[in-house]
Amino acid sequence: MSSEIITPAQNEAVQMQPTKTPGKWAQLWLDIKKNKVSYYFLAPFLILFTVFTIVPIIMSVVLSFSYYNIIETPRFIGFSNYKLLFVDDDIFLKAVGITLKFAIITGPIGYIMAFLLAWLISQIPQKFRFFYTLCYYVPSITSAVAMSVVWLYLFAGDRKGLLNHWLIQLGIINEPYLFLQNVDSIVPVIIIVSLWMSMGVGFLAFLAGLQNVPTDLYEAGSIDGVKYRWQELWYITIPCVKPQLLFGAVMQVVGSLTVFDVSMRLVGFPSPLYAGHTIMAHLFDYAFIRFEMGYASAIAVLLFALMLGLNRLIFKVLGRD
Template sequence: MSVQTEAAAPVAPVMQTHPVRPGRLTQLWADMKRHKVSYLFLTPFLLLFTFFTIIPVFMSIGLSFTYYNILEPPRFIGLSNYKLLFVDDDIFLKAIGTTLKFAFITGPVGYIMAFLLAWLISQIPIKYRFFYTLCFYTPSITSAVAMSVVWLYLFAGDRKGLLNYYAMKLGIINEPYLFLQNIHSIVPVIIIVSLWMSMGVSFLAFLAGLQNVPKDLYEAGAIDGVRYRWQELIYITVPAVKPQLLFGAVLQVVTSLTVFDVSIQLVGLPSPLYAGHTILTHLYDYAFIKFEMGYASAIAVVLFAMMIGLNRLIFKWLGRD
């Protein structure tokens, strides 16, 4: 008995298809539709940030390539403003040196001081924390004008200045020392006053982060052999508050590079032999006294680039993927 089999029909090869990835804009639009309520809440901030931060930044970059004195329309002059800044403007080069000197001293010192003070306050009983927090935070919310009155009395260059009075009374000096007129003491005085006023938002961020470190981490550390407070600080506390450390570092960079009010109130504009002249002071001079907005925009772009560069370094050291 023979069995007849039909010839099998040829089977078409199966093509392996890969899902097509949507583009970034398509994916963003899908995310916006999926989370539309969240994006609606973000809309007011995004609009304000766009109109008052992003657009002015690009406008400043554009004006930096022009000559613009407010009275006349901007006139394109290419890189002339930048050439003048770095080749012919000796005062600006001096302002860069003063600003960097100020930043590299007040930045790390103010940052470490804010963190250590916040850590010390977090160790005391809760009922006393508000008092100490208020004492350290108050100088940062006090206007520079009000603070300068106190510091001008302290560093006054006559016999009635507080430091000169007690130094002469103790026989340390014979004649009053001109703290705010001597070019060698102007920058140290500005640094001291700025450090006194540096316990600002970063200090509060450190304090909030330290108070929210889980107690379980310290208990686990004690089981693993952590015995001393400095060991807790290095191995437990610092890694736990790394986001707050990053936030505080960014704020400290911005604050240290934009010193202005303290310098103006203490030593005036211009300061003696431009000893207290900073980048922001130079920008203010050209923008609102000489009304050379194109040149002032070039100064602002240089300052902005310095901030971006230092912030990138900070994100590299403290940032997370």
């Protein structure tokens, strides 16, 4: 029986031969088996996320290509719902314009306000922070009924309305102005109220991130020539809280595009001449009043795509590091 002698050159050539790498799904399965204990802890969240988020999204996409009124079996109709949305539904196109106008104004302004107020609160002594945090955060968690009572009294269209009373007393107007019935003032009123309620979860995330910035960085910055608070904010604070900035931006986009409750409580549903009609209001109308679930699913899919696109843009801007 003969044995072959492998030379060093042949041994090196064998070692240099490329090994077959497993595919993406095979690699995932190997990682799961290797870290199975970690996946056991993740399993409850993954199951709930799949059942209550992934599955509804898939069902909405499927139903958007059908006619479904809850009573009858869904009937496939192709792209008819999407064609109706963009070609024949003038109210939807108006709702898109109102929603985008609302998001463009309240999104950046609310985002900057939340961060600046969180930064200012982080500069005051620790014992006073809870009071100021509570004052700014309470409007975002107050019930819609309480919110509507306060703002309906402020913008009431008669002489008993607080704003009308002040304007008449100052001689600016001679008769009450219908803030909640005039189509020119409905969107500005909704924007004002939404900004008042914009200090939500993103505001708390900013505050938590600002309080965890290491003080050593500020000391090092002062040695390197940082003299003013605004310089500290730009060169030290903002780079340290980028994860919180990313989270706050995503939450602000979602909140701006899904505004509905404020509009319904203030100007009614539907609003006068659909002046305060948003995409979420249109979705609510077809889903829970007309029960046209196929058409409502198409609206939901488009809203989801709009959110997804804006969030991807935010990730490219704030998530690069």
